[in-house]
Amino acid sequence: RDGLANLALLTGHGDRLAYVGLDANSQGCRDVGLLPDRLPGHVSLDDREARQRLERLWQTTLPTRPGKTYRQMLDSAGESIRALYVMGANPASERPKWAENLGKLDLLVVQTLFLNETAEQADVVLPALSWAEQDGTFTNLERRVQRAPQAVSDPHSRAAADWMILDHLARHMGVDWPFADVRAITAEIAKAAPIYKGLTWDALGDQGLQWPAESVRPKLRFQQVIQHALPASKEYDLCLVTGTVLYDGGELFSMTEPLRGWVHAPAVALHPDDAARRQIAEGDPVTVASPHGALALTAQISDQVQPGTVWIPESLPGTAVGALLNGHGQQRVKVVKR
Structure with a gap:
């Protein structure tokens, strides 16, 4: 990756580099602060002004140290990490070591649509709804935030929207989140993430709206790239x-x-x-x-x-x-x- 970025800089095309996520709404997840060292809106964790603004909004104190990455959490599962809450992922299918580590946890909670390899190891499975069964938004690779209204429903289903499951858990833990629907959550995101300012449910309309890339585009620098050679092997050739x-x-x-x-x-x-x-x-x-x-x-x-x-x-x-x-x-x- 760094080698390709260096090539783009060398040829004068560094401003055309962009993040391409593997999953739908990967961009949206990053935008709202899912990265371990970023606040909503791609703001650095050590940005004092942003931290103070969010602490006032959420009436709490934010952590000052970065969290663990996806890989770090799964590498540490069963050792320094004793419990995991997994949503929208199936790590047991990705690496044999991770599947083994999940079995060492004291508690594994999985929120998912299907009984996949990770859910089969879970102590608790929380059935979630698909994107077509609930209101929500998607942010695509051109940073366009789009509404995704509910398309279908099953009156006999006992599954719930992801945000509703988390809301119920928070209430059981003594926290009362003031969200009655997705519109309220979208309004909260517009307050918490500066790049989403004004992007409320009603403002998005049918075509969606883009947030400005210039506000968060990092200054690219050449990176040293070391490609380690694979050791020769007669058997694995x-x-x-x-x-x-x-x-x-x-x-x-x-x-x-x-x-x-x-x-x-x-x-x-x-x-x-x-x-x-x-x-x-x-x-x-x-x-x-x-x-x-x-x-x-x-x-x-x-x-x-x-x-x-x-x-x-x-x-x-x-x-x-x-x-x-x-x-x-x-x-x-x-x-x-x-």
């Missing part, structure tokens, strides 16, 4: 390359019958020369293994894959590439015909 695809095995996507045919097949792509040396043909069942785990996949032969590498997309149904990486950015693997 191929380098694993992975990344995202447009249509993957996300829970909502894979549960939608008309879209299932669009999902990328659980396959590994090899260069023709590498496949020939292993006597692997298109469509052959293969096992891809690393020192951390193994996956059963179907072989795809493509000259778009560089010799000496294999390509496995992320987030494919039943194919957690994290089982091969287990937290490492790079990994060597072997491919064996079954």
